[in-house]
Amino acid sequence: MAKGNPILQNGVISEWITPVTTLNNELGIRSLADYKAKARYIPEGSPGGYRSAEKVYKDIDAETIIEQVKAAGIRGKGGAGFPAGLKWSFVPKNHPGPKYLAINADEGEPGTFKDRFILEDCPHRLIEGAMIACKAFGAHDAFCYIRGEFYDAIAILDRAVKEAYAAGILGDKPFGVDYPMHFTVHTGAGAYICGEETSMLSSIMGERGHPRMKPPFPAVEGLWRKPTIINNVETIATVPAVFDAGPDWFTRRGTEKSPGIKLVSVSGCVRNPGWWEVEYGVPISTIIDELAGGLKPGRKLKAVIPGGSSCPLLQPAFADTPFDYESVMKAGSMLGSAAMIVLDDTVDIVKVMHNFSHFYAHESCGKCTPCREGTRWMLMIHERILAGGGSPADLELLKDIVNGIEAKSFCPLGDAAAWPVKSAVNRYAEDYERYFKAAQAEIESTGNPLAEAG
Amino acid sequence: MELPESIRGFIAERISRYPNKKALLIPALMECQKLFGQVTPEAAQAVASELDLPFAEVQSVISFYTMLNRRPTGEFLIAMCGTWNCEHGGTAALIEHFTKKYGVEPGEVTKDGKFTLLRVECLADCHNAPSSQFYHRGEDFKAYWVNNLTVELFDQVLDEVAAGGPAALRERLVRIEDKANPPDDRRWIWLVTTNSQYPAWVEQAGGEYIVHDAYGRLGDLKQENPQLFAEIQAALKG
CATH class of the missing domain: 1.10.10 (Arc Repressor Mutant, subunit A)
Structure with missing residues (x-):
């Protein structure tokens, strides 16, 4: 199971870090009985799982739900940071046919392991959030698309769904209200691309996970060409707290444009990797030093990837950047899924980029040429450099390939593959040059075979 | 069929x-x-x-879809993560050990029919790198995390699973580390196992060490996996 938060029992260790937040109260709460008895939406709240959903189903109309979520400023937590309430309001009103909610639990971004914890440790919170979200835009069916590797999470969520049906929380009359609500767990089968929203819809419909053209946007034409809202697990799991604590609880935390809280997962060269829920705006260095235990003794920070492998690398000079969408963007990277990968001075950036290029070349779906060909070329060039066959011209070549992929691919996977390499060749060129020098020295020491032959 | x-x-x-x-x-x-x-x-x-x-x-x-195999696999399918965090933790050495031990390449079935190892992309277990999952096929299918691996530990798990079947895939102690920035005077540790990492603090009573897990999950484990607790006691004494 995922690692817990040691600060939750021990009060404030930094004024920047919310000591106990919404999700940490629900560590290991898997059964409905525990969810009702022990779970709290916010630290100061009283127990009572599904209290928010009951309130919403009995007393609150759709427009008010959206207003409240907008007022709380909840932003999409899967990567793009799009405001959730605004997204819900895009669903055409009075649409006659069915509408759907598709929850993205295809957590595949290297470095990200936050949704797994929600699925495994507080599955009922996700179901409750889905119920509220569905009522907000008039859907009766929620599908949760979980990546195939999460066998534990699938089994745990499946069991929670069955419990909720048995208790009459899901089904034809939730809480006795005439608003049928169904929740279905749907498994993927190992494709990173299915975390891209339209590819996920293709996969749920039983197709190869290829992205689809937007517009029409999924909110207008999604699953089976019906209006579909796609939200990340964490976004949906945050919703119930809004109807218990009120939107103010969120806007009092974080920054003006990124209010509230965020799960961060920290991995790489830190002493205690793990995940924590923090307020937006915590300095990156605080997360690394105080939560993740800092770097190993004697090591120096070389780079931070703030939001998973698809985000540009940040140099140590940016370590004090506040961790919110706007500040990280200004520093030259992205908050993404808040999967912080920390690299110290023993790490070779060329090897990191080789590994990432391998990942994207493997996961490119093959639909569009810039991504399919570009990712493979980036991999092959990195292989050649590592094998001792690099030359300074490779930096220009990589920049050229990046330029050919970025903003020219069909879906964001191409950008995700290109951005880290772009930042590496621009910000860490000295790592590449070390290989070029070694290759040049190798040539000089062995002499020119053509000259000898003459 | x-x-x-x-x-x-x-x-x-x-x-x-x-x-x-x-x-x-x-x-x-x-x-x-x-x-x-x-x-x-x-x-x-x-x-x-x-x-x-x-x-x-x-x-x-x-x-x-990469999880759908079109070739036969062993009784246990090992999905070995090779994305950066795990690669940095030593995936290459683990895969090399496997190929040498059994004389088969990734994707092939070992001669005893027990294992197939596949190098896969990120398993979302980066905090427990290097990480793998063991899948045991059949009506009673089960997936087991086997993470925080070292070559010695991997070798031991392979031998015990080959001899003892899925029951041998129990959670094992990998190491105990003192926690960086302990929040108070108590002895705070990370219990690193083949399944997870637990922040915990330790109390000594008589000759025994009592481990207080930060969210009480070790309590359930104690019933299910007494061997793990024996390993923890031994490690704390040592």
């Missing part, structure tokens, strides 16, 4: 949630993968018939 009863039941239970049968294609194929360790052409044909889909369409879907 006929589609196994368990998979027909799986489809029948869920079909009312979807507007058409095709939606269940990938979950149904995953059930085949869990049962057989691969999706054989016969199984694909049976799924195609059950869902009223052309065989070619089912094959095209199978070829897209």
